[in-house]
Amino acid sequence: MDDLILNVFGDDSIFLSCNAGECLHYTMIPGFEVCVRSGENDQWDRPLCATVGGVDLRSCLTYQLLTSSQRPERPTNWLMIIIGLSTVSIFLTTTSVGVWYLARERKTGQGYIQIADDEAGKLMADHIPATLMFDQIVYTVGDKTILSNVQGVVRPGQVMAIMGASGAGKTSLLDILARRMKKGEVKGDVFVNGRVVGDEEFKRVVGYVDQEDTMIPTLTVYETILYSALLRLPKSMSLEAKKYRVMETMHELGILAIKDSRIGQPGSRSISGGEKRRVSIACELVTSPSILFLDEPTSGLDAYNAYNVVECLVTLARSYNRTVVFTIHQPRSNIVALFDELVLLAKGYVVYSGEAARCQTYFEGIGHPCPPGFNIADYLVDLTMHAIRPKDYAAEFAIEDEANELVHAEAGESINPEPSGESTGLDDGTRPRPSPIRRGRSLRQIQDEQLFTPHLPQGEENGNVEEGAAGGEMSAHLRMLVERYAMSVVAVGVKDEIERAVASPIPAEDDTLADGATNGSPGPFGSIFSLASTKIVSSHERPSWYTQFAILSDRTFKNLYRSPMLMLTHYATSVFLARDCLTSLQVFAVERILFVRERANGYYKPITYFLAKVVFDIIPLRVVPPLMMGVIIYHMIGLVDGTTEFLKFLLVLVLFNLTAAAVCLCAGVVFRDHSVAMFLCTLVMLFSMLFAGLLLNKGWLKNLSFFNYALEALLVNELVYLQLTEVRYGLNIDVSHTHISASGFVLLSNWSQNSRTLSSPHQVPGATILSTFGFNARAYWPDVTKLGIMFVVFLLFSFAWLQIFVKERR
Ligand SMILES: Nc1ncnc2c1ncn2[C@@H]1O[C@H](COP(=O)(O)OP(=O)(O)OP(=O)(O)O)[C@@H](O)[C@H]1O
Numbered sequence: 001m002d003d004l005i006l007n008v009f010g011d012d013s014i015f016l017s018c019n020a021g022e023c024l025h026y027t028m029i030p031g032f033e034v035c036v037r038s039g040e041n042d043q044w045d046r047p048l049c050a051t052v053g054g055v056d057l058r059s060c061l062t063y064q065l066l067t068s069s070q071r072p073e074r075p076t077n078w079l080m081i082i083i084g085l086s087t088v089s090i091f092l093t094t095t096s097v098g099v100w101y102l103a104r105e106r107k108t109g110q111g112y113i114q115i116a117d118d119e120a121g122k123l124m125a126d127h128i129p130a131t132l133m134f135d136q137i138v139y140t141v142g143d144k145t146i147l148s149n150v151q152g153v154v155r156p157g158q159v160m161a162i163m164g165a166s167g168a169g170k171t172s173l174l175d176i177l178a179r180r181m182k183k184g185e186v187k188g189d190v191f192v193n194g195r196v197v198g199d200e201e202f203k204r205v206v207g208y209v210d211q212e213d214t215m216i217p218t219l220t221v222y223e224t225i226l227y228s229a230l231l232r233l234p235k236s237m238s239l240e241a242k243k244y245r246v247m248e249t250m251h252e253l254g255i256l257a258i259k260d261s262r263i264g265q266p267g268s269r270s271i272s273g274g275e276k277r278r279v280s281i282a283c284e285l286v287t288s289p290s291i292l293f294l295d296e297p298t299s300g301l302d303a304y305n306a307y308n309v310v311e312c313l314v315t316l317a318r319s320y321n322r323t324v325v326f327t328i329h330q331p332r333s334n335i336v337a338l339f340d341e342l343v344l345l346a347k348g349y350v351v352y353s354g355e356a357a358r359c360q361t362y363f364e365g366i367g368h369p370c371p372p373g374f375n376i377a378d379y380l381v382d383l384t385m386h387a388i389r390p391k392d393y394a395a396e397f398a399i400e401d402e403a404n405e406l407v408h409a410e411a412g413e414s415i416n417p418e419p420s421g422e423s424t425g426l427d428d429g430t431r432p433r434p435s436p437i438r439r440g441r442s443l444r445q446i447q448d449e450q451l452f453t454p455h456l457p458q459g460e461e462n463g464n465v466e467e468g469a470a471g472g473e474m475s476a477h478l479r480m481l482v483e484r485y486a487m488s489v490v491a492v493g494v495k496d497e498i499e500r501a502v503a504s505p506i507p508a509e510d511d512t513l514a515d516g517a518t519n520g521s522p523g524p525f526g527s528i529f530s531l532a533s534t535k536i537v538s539s540h541e542r543p544s545w546y547t548q549f550a551i552l553s554d555r556t557f558k559n560l561y562r563s564p565m566l567m568l569t570h571y572a573t574s575v576f577l578a579r580d581c582l583t584s585l586q587v588f589a590v591e592r593i594l595f596v597r598e599r600a601n602g603y604y605k606p607i608t609y610f611l612a613k614v615v616f617d618i619i620p621l622r623v624v625p626p627l628m629m630g631v632i633i634y635h636m637i638g639l640v641d642g643t644t645e646f647l648k649f650l651l652v653l654v655l656f657n658l659t660a661a662a663v664c665l666c667a668g669v670v671f672r673d674h675s676v677a678m679f680l681c682t683l684v685m686l687f688s689m690l691f692a693g694l695l696l697n698k699g700w701l702k703n704l705s706f707f708n709y710a711l712e713a714l715l716v717n718e719l720v721y722l723q724l725t726e727v728r729y730g731l732n733i734d735v736s737h738t739h740i741s742a743s744g745f746v747l748l749s750n751w752s753q754n755s756r757t758l759s760s761p762h763q764v765p766g767a768t769i770l771s772t773f774g775f776n777a778r779a780y781w782p783d784v785t786k787l788g789i790m791f792v793v794f795l796l797f798s799f800a801w802l803q804i805f806v807k808e809r810r
Pocket residue numbers: 141144146164165166167168169170171172173183184329810
């Protein structure tokens with residue numbers, strides 16, 4: 001039958017949907033009577049239409065068609081409107097109260113946390129101390145050598161400081177030791193307790209604190225550390241014990257007083273930069289890692305707090321036999337006194353690596369005594385700076401400071417930078433002769449020369465630039481420092497220690513060793529290896545992925561309801577225009593760095609993070625608002641009065657919003673640069689709108705527009721059973737459901753003009769109207785399916801990208 005209709009009308013949108021013999025247009029059924037005028041008021045009476053067998057005649061049943069001078073009565077759907085508004089009001093009120101209740105400031109009780117005796121110190125004591133050794137570390141990016149043959153050893157109970165000027169390679173070395181993914185090529189050996197340890201195992205027992213603090217601004221200090229603890233502390237540990245550990249860590253770092261303060265965003269003040277730094281450290285410290293790496297833990301802190309932080313790290317190392325490695329710029333002398341091991345880098349070369357206590361003697365031995373009154377750290381870093389400078393840096397100073405010199409000369413001042421009566425031993429003819437440049441020498445230049453000019457062997461001129469061992473440029477002074485260190489007893493001792501550790505067979509794990517491991521302190525060479533057991537490092541089983549999902553969901557949800565403005569923006573905008581789904585870009589973009597860091601630190605698997613984001617971020621923001629909008633407006637507009645149509649309408653709205661959100665999420669995941677992602681999303685939305693069917697409804701491009709699918713599904717839902725009746729020649733059209741959209745009405749009028757030659761009154765099925773405008777009356781479910789597929793595809797693509805590409809690469 002459908003084929004016949006198609007042949008007759010040439011329009012596949014006109015079809016029959018029937019199960020028996022009822023599929024005839026009711027005007028064709030015997031007994032059909034054309035509606036006749038009744039009475040003087042020019043009214044059409046349509047009682048008969050209702051009785052015609054089985055055909056969907058709702059359109060006829062619901063009203064009486066009026067003359068062109070009178071509009072048909074609006075159906076009274078006030079009841080539905082009131083129900084809709086009440087439902088939404090109740091929902092909003094309940095949600096607001098719930099949000100207020102959850103988001104209200106609550107003090108974390110100082111309260112007494114009771115935990116089992118055996119849990120109290122278990123975490124801190126139950127670990128295998130780790131000796132970290134590294135040798136011949138070379139790091140190159142392209143043809144640039146960033147680290148050359150770096151070596152060092154740090155034992156349990158010790159702290160190692162990596163020092164050097166800016167750009168010396170401190171962070172690069174720390175990253176390599178902590179096994180962060182690097183862009184360049186890394187060579188060399190890193191051993192833990194004399195063994196090579198796999199990445200997975202290694203990452204379970206180390207902590208890494210980045211230079212920048214990346215935290216969720218809406219959480220409190222306590223919550224931030226607690227989430228870190230919950231995600232990473234052993235599964236076997238009780239919740240109470242984890243909370244106890246959080247309080248303990250905050251106490252250790254002196255941040256207990258601010259535990260209920262929000263982290264806050266830059267610009268809206270909450271906790272200070274120094275406090276933030278300590279919270280970042282606490283997030284790692286709370287897991288009590290065997291080896292803790294920290295990149296510039298004191299940056300941004302005042303001297304007092306910097307000391308506190310380092311002291312806390314030293315206490316952790318010494319009291320709990322942990323290994324701590326950190327980079328530091330130019331620490332104060334009281335901080336330097338706390339170091340056990342020191343690695344001093346200059347332009348990626350090792351100038352010193354060994355016991356911190358021996359470094360002063362060592363540098364004195366090679367002709368660089370730290371002048372009295374100088375902080376050794378300042379002196380050593382300045383020394384490396386001068387060692388890497390090319391020959392003519394003095395000329396720059398001369399020009400720069402000439403005016404300064406003249407002032408001194410005119411005042412008759414003598415420039416004598418020598419510290420209090422101490423001879424630096426540099427007035428022995430090695431000073432440059434007076435020259436035009438010398439005339440311009442400043443106080444700074446003279447002081448630099450006296451403090452840092454080395455005693456070079458004959459024939460090696462200070463400042464010559466030569467090829468370094470690793471192929472990079474290296475001044476003679478730096479080469480001297482590097483070679484002297486390489487030949488020194490300190491360097492040989494370190495190398496020896498590493499070789500012996502690697503060569504020594506590791507003893508079997510037994511009680512004695514376990515005791516020794518727990519209580520052991522750094523001993524003479526060889527004794528450290530007795531700390532190793534058959535198990536290289538102890539690692540605990542982390543919470544299951546389901547637990548991680550629950551924790552992350554809780555965190556995501558908390559972040560959501562703690563940002564009322566974020567919610568409001570989403571709700572206010574997403575209900576009206578899909579273009580405003582661009583707000584979904586924020587869902588991941590703002591947390592990208594946090595995700596990358598947490599992933600690198602082994603907080604969770606990407607799948608758990610992604611699921612938590614989708615379930616507790618995308619869905620509340622993309623499902624609830626369109627549902628609310630639909631419930632309110634559906635009956636207000638007066639769309640088809642039927643439960644099925646109403647539900648189908650809501651389904652399209654929700655799917656449309658989800659698809660738009662998935663597109664934006666995908667762009668946010670793929671593009672690191674927020675503005676690029678925003679630009680791309682805007683283009684996609686504009687393209688989709690253009691081919692939505694409002695302006696253009698032709699060609700294959702409309703198949704790429706999810707707006708088109710949504711519009712078509714909505715139109716079909718509304719119009720497919722519509723019957724139009726032209727009551728007289730002219731422009732008037734009465735529509736059985738008179739409340740179609742304005743744009744629809746205008747277009748229908750055009751159709752009416754074209755068909756005015758037909759006999760009146762003339763019935764036109766909705767399918768014809770739809771097909772006239774390029775829509776398919778049978779496309780509702782295909783459209784809904786396509787929207788669903790697009791949503792799933794974009795979601796899967798986002799996840800795949802997140803899993804494969806969104807990784808730390810430094
Ligand atoms: N991925 C990379 N690509 C190119 N150059 C790099 C890369 N990583 C580091 N470098 C270069 O290596 C050198 C050492 O960088 P690194 O960040 O390790 O120095 P740093 O001592 O930590 O400096 P700062 O104290 O300023 O943080 C710098 O010159 C830097 O530009």
